[in-house]
Amino acid sequence: MGTVVSLGSANVDKIQHASDVEITDCSDRYRWFPDRGQTVQIRDLPTEFAPDPDGVRHGGKGANQAVAAAKAGAEAELLGKVGPDSEDFGVRSHLAEAGVGVSRVETASAPTGTAHVFVGPAGDNRIVVRPGANDAIDSAYVREQYDAIRSADCLLLQNEIPVEPVAELLSELAADRDRPTVILDPAPADGVEALLDCDAIDYLVPNETEYRALRSTLEAFDGVLVRKRGADGVVVEAKRRFTVPPPTVEAVDTTGAGDVLNGFLAAQLAIGASLQDAVEIGTIAGALATRETGARRGIPTLEDVRTYRTDDGAVG
Numbered sequence: 001m002g003t004v005v006s007l008g009s010a011n012v013d014k015i016q017h018a019s020d021v022e023i024t025d026c027s028d029r030y031r032w033f034p035d036r037g038q039t040v041q042i043r044d045l046p047t048e049f050a051p052d053p054d055g056v057r058h059g060g061k062g063a064n065q066a067v068a069a070a071k072a073g074a075e076a077e078l079l080g081k082v083g084p085d086s087e088d089f090g091v092r093s094h095l096a097e098a099g100v101g102v103s104r105v106e107t108a109s110a111p112t113g114t115a116h117v118f119v120g121p122a123g124d125n126r127i128v129v130r131p132g133a134n135d136a137i138d139s140a141y142v143r144e145q146y147d148a149i150r151s152a153d154c155l156l157l158q159n160e161i162p163v164e165p166v167a168e169l170l171s172e173l174a175a176d177r178d179r180p181t182v183i184l185d186p187a188p189a190d191g192v193e194a195l196l197d198c199d200a201i202d203y204l205v206p207n208e209t210e211y212r213a214l215r216s217t218l219e220a221f222d223g224v225l226v227r228k229r230g231a232d233g234v235v236v237e238a239k240r241r242f243t244v245p246p247p248t249v250e251a252v253d254t255t256g257a258g259d260v261l262n263g264f265l266a267a268q269l270a271i272g273a274s275l276q277d278a279v280e281i282g283t284i285a286g287a288l289a290t291r292e293t294g295a296r297r298g299i300p301t302l303e304d305v306r307t308y309r310t311d312d313g314a315v316g
Contacts (some may be wrong), residue, residue, distance in 0.1 A: 002270025003070040004263070005152040005180070006143070007079040007169075008062020009134040009160035010105070011113040012089050013295060014053035014257070018118045019110065019210070023126065026118070034126040037209045037230070037254075039188040041129045043163055047297075050116050055063060057294035058094050059115050060134070061158040061185060064256050064295045068154070068263020070099035072285070073302045074270055076263075077101035077152075079145045080161070083112035083133040098296070104145060110134035113160070123251040123290065127196050139165040146172070152180040153270035157201075157260060159185070159192045160291025162255050172197040188215040196221045203269075205262055226265070226279060232282050236275065244279050246287045247308065261286035264305070281305055 018026075023037040026033045030049070034040045039061075048192050062080050071078040080089050084107060090100045091112060111134040119125050142165040149155055157166060159286070173179040183203040186192040195201065205226040206214060218225070225237040233245040261282040268278035284305050292298030300308075301311040 001149070001242050002074050002153040002267060003081070004074040004076045004156060004266045004270055005079060005149055006062045006066040006069065006076065006156040006223055007149065007166070008079065008156065008158045009060035009129075009131070010063040010082050010091055010095075011115040011116050011129065011134070011160075012091070013059035013115045014050065015055045015057060015082045015117045015119060015294065016051060017054050018120060020121060023118060030067065034128060035209060036120070036124045036126060037207050039127040039129060039160075040131050040190070041131055041188055041307045043131060045128070045130055055293065056089070056181075057296065058089070058091060059117070059295045060113060061187060061259055062156070063095060063100075063117050064259035065156045065185070065263040065266070066100045066234075067095065067296055068260045068265045068285070068299055071299050071301050072264040072267035072281075074267035075101075075295050076267075077148065078103065079104050079148070081106050081108040081133045081136045081141070083108060083110055086112045099301055104148060106141065107315065108133040110136055113154075117255050119255065119293075121255050125253065125255045125297070127287050131160065131170040134161050137161045137165060139168055141165070141177070142169050149180060151174075151175060154266040155180045155182045157182065157184045159188055163194055166201050167194055167198070169292040170195060170200040174189070174198060183262060183266055185258065186214060187258070193217045203265070203283070205258070205265070207258055224275065225287035228261060228286075230254070234261070234279055236279055238275060240297040242276065245281045246283050249287050249291055251290040253293045254290050257290050259295065260289040260299050264302075267302075281309070284309055
């Protein structure tokens, strides 16, 4: 069993199923409204912005990826902050029930982060995040977690917490010979450029929206690029370039599919799996997760993925 630490966000997801007309209306009304597959952070949302949600789920890229890593068989831990309202939503208890360590998750004065997830008719999503307690993750907190980070086999990072403490952490890890393997999910893409030239990042895992947004700055990145292209599969640009096609499933909601891929990728790399196997397993897991609504409800176990891989003959 490998060890995976995720330093990142924990949110409450408010899910809104929207028609194409409603999505177009939001895009016209709010210039910051995300494109398909995009996540944006807005700290001051208009009071009229979000209607009553169709459902409330647990989310946050940091938490989602920790749960996925645990489902993939890793000893997983989340580092982050939640609000005083977290018990109302069962944020910690849900993570613990999923096998994620939460002893280092602290409570900030701000409310737990919120993500407004707009799911289109085809199951695609657009996500608007209000950071809340996630913004309270600072350099002091991250420094306190250094031993736990350093002792992990793999570290998962995203961009839903402040960039500065993450940049400081990466600078310290770059000089540490015993550092973990580092995977960065550059979502949302805004502001993540400051991290891309850090030597400690081993894997960068953007979706196509993020890849297009960052393409001009990727020349500074010399690690492995794992491009998540939805139904077009995953392209890996390393010493050997290869493509992994996804299995065919009936997608209901793609929210969190990329997080699932990242969590399984980390868990596999943590136990020494080859990059090809790790990406193939992660790709299947991400696809299977889209068969349920919400970021976590459909996350498969490693056994589910292996069974599907054997029975279906999918992905190698």
